[in-house]
Amino acid sequence: MCMVFMNEDRFFRLRAVVFLMALLLLVSCSAYRASVLEEEGIYVYNKVKIGGVSQSVMIRGTDKNNPVMLYLHGGPGYPLFPLDPSAPLGWDDHEGRMMRRLEEEFTMVYWEQRGTGRSFSWRLPDDSMTVDRFVYDTRELVDYVTGLLGHEKVFLWGHSWGSNVGALYASRYPETLYAYMSTGQSVEPLKNERLCYEFVLENALEENNRRALRQLERVDTIPEKYGVRDALLVRRWVFHYGGIVYEGSDERPYVDIPDIWRVLTAPQYSLIDKINLVLKPYYSINQLWDPLKELNLTRDAPRIDVPVFFLVGRHDIIVSAKLAEEYFNMLDAPAGKTLVWFEKSAHRPYHEEPDKFLDVITQQVRQKAVP
Numbered sequence: 055m056c057m058v059f060m061n062e063d064r065f066f067r068l069r070a071v072v073f074l075m076a077l078l079l080l081v082s083c084s085a086y087r088a089s090v091l092e093e094e095g096i097y098v099y100n101k102v103k104i105g106g107v108s109q110s111v112m113i114r115g116t117d118k119n120n121p122v123m124l125y126l127h128g129g130p131g132y133p134l135f136p137l138d139p140s141a142p143l144g145w146d147d148h149e150g151r152m153m154r155r156l157e158e159e160f161t162m163v164y165w166e167q168r169g170t171g172r173s174f175s176w177r178l179p180d181d182s183m184t185v186d187r188f189v190y191d192t193r194e195l196v197d198y199v200t201g202l203l204g205h206e207k208v209f210l211w212g213h214s215w216g217s218n219v220g221a222l223y224a225s226r227y228p229e230t231l232y233a234y235m236s237t238g239q240s241v242e243p244l245k246n247e248r249l250c251y252e253f254v255l256e257n258a259l260e261e262n263n264r265r266a267l268r269q270l271e272r273v274d275t276i277p278e279k280y281g282v283r284d285a286l287l288v289r290r291w292v293f294h295y296g297g298i299v300y301e302g303s304d305e306r307p308y309v310d311i312p313d314i315w316r317v318l319t320a321p322q323y324s325l326i327d328k329i330n331l332v333l334k335p336y337y338s339i340n341q342l343w344d345p346l347k348e349l350n351l352t353r354d355a356p357r358i359d360v361p362v363f364f365l366v367g368r369h370d371i372i373v374s375a376k377l378a379e380e381y382f383n384m385l386d387a388p389a390g391k392t393l394v395w396f397e398k399s400a401h402r403p404y405h406e407e408p409d410k411f412l413d414v415i416t417q418q419v420r421q422k423a424v425p
C-alpha cells in the first residue's frame with residue numbers, strides 16, 4: 055500500500071499523492087453509525103470509549119439470545135472493517151459465507167483494536183501501545199458487550215497477533231469466558247521470525263531462487279537489529295512458498311489490487327480514516343515490535359482455566375504451527391484442551407477449509423462449552 059511513495063522521483067510521488075487523494079475523495083462516503091436491537095437480530099456499529107480511547111466496534115447476529123463471540127483480529131494493525139461481509143465488495147465468498155454463518159450461531163463482536171482502522175488517532179499516545187494495554191482493552195470491551203447484551207460471559211476467538219492477546223486474556227480473566235479458541239496461535243514471535251527466515255531460505259536454495267536469496271542477504275538476522283522491514287520482506291516469500299495460504303499463493307502477490315481497493319472503498323471509513331490508513335499503515339506493528347520480541351506465552355500464559363481450542367493449519371509458517379503444537383502440549387488447561395489440525399490449510403483455516411471450520415465451531419467449541 056506504500057509502494058507508490060517509494061519512487062525516487064519527487065515529481066512522480068507528488069502526482070501519485072494527488073491522484074490517490076482524488077481517488078479517496080471520489081470513493082469515500084461518511085463513516086456510518088448504527089444501533090439496532092430488534093426482537094431477535096442485532097446490529098451495532100459505533101465508537102466505544104475503551105481504555106480512554108475511542109475504538110470502533112461492530113456487533114452483529116441473527117438472534118440476540120445466541121452466545122456472544124468476540125473476534126480478536128490479526129496484524130497488529132490489520133484493518134478489519136474493509137473485510138466486513140456487508141461492504142459493497144465484501145469478503146471473498148469463503149470468508150463472507152463463514153462470518154455470516156457464524157452470525158447464525160453467535161452474536162459476533164468485531165473490534166478494530168487501538169491504532170487500527172477507525173480506532174487510529176494521531177492523538178493516540180505511543181506509550182499506550184503495549185501488549186498489556188491490549189489485554190486491558192479486551193477486558194473493558196467484554197464488560198461493555200456483556201452489559202449491553204445481558205450476557206454473563208463470552209467466547210473468545212484470537213487470530214494470529216490477536217491470539218497473543220487472547221491467550222493472555224484467557225489466562226488472566228477466565229471468569230469472563232465460556233471458552234478460548236484460536237487460529238494461527240502465536241507463541242513466541244521472535245522465535246517464529248527465525249523459523250520463517252529458515253523456511254524461506256530452505257525453499258529458495260532448493261529451487262535456486264536467486265531473487266529470494268539476494269533479498270535474504272539484506273535481512274539482518276541479529277535479534278536486536280531484526281526490524282519490521284526485514285519481517286515484511288520475509289513474509290512476502292513465506293506467502294510465495296505457501297506458508298500463509300496453502301494453495302494458490304504463488305498465483306498472486308502478497309498484497310494485490312483487490313485488497314488495496316477494498317480498503318480504499320470501505321464504507322465504514324471516512325476520507326480521513328482512509329488517508330490515515332495510507333499514511334500510517336504500519337503504525338501498530340512499529341509500536342509493538344519491541345514488546346512482541348519479548349513475548350513468550352509458554353512463560354506468560356502457561357495455564358488457562360476455561361476450555362481451550364487450537365484450530366491449526368498444518369502448513370502454517372507465518373505463525374508457526376510447530377510452536378503452536380508445542381505450546382498446546384505444555385499448556386495447563388484443567389477445563390480441557392482440544393487441538394484440531396486442518397490438513398489443507400496454512401494460516402487461515404476458516405478461509406481455506408470453511409465447512410470443517412464451521413463444524414468444529416458448532417459441534418465442538420459451542421457444544422463443549424455451551425452456556
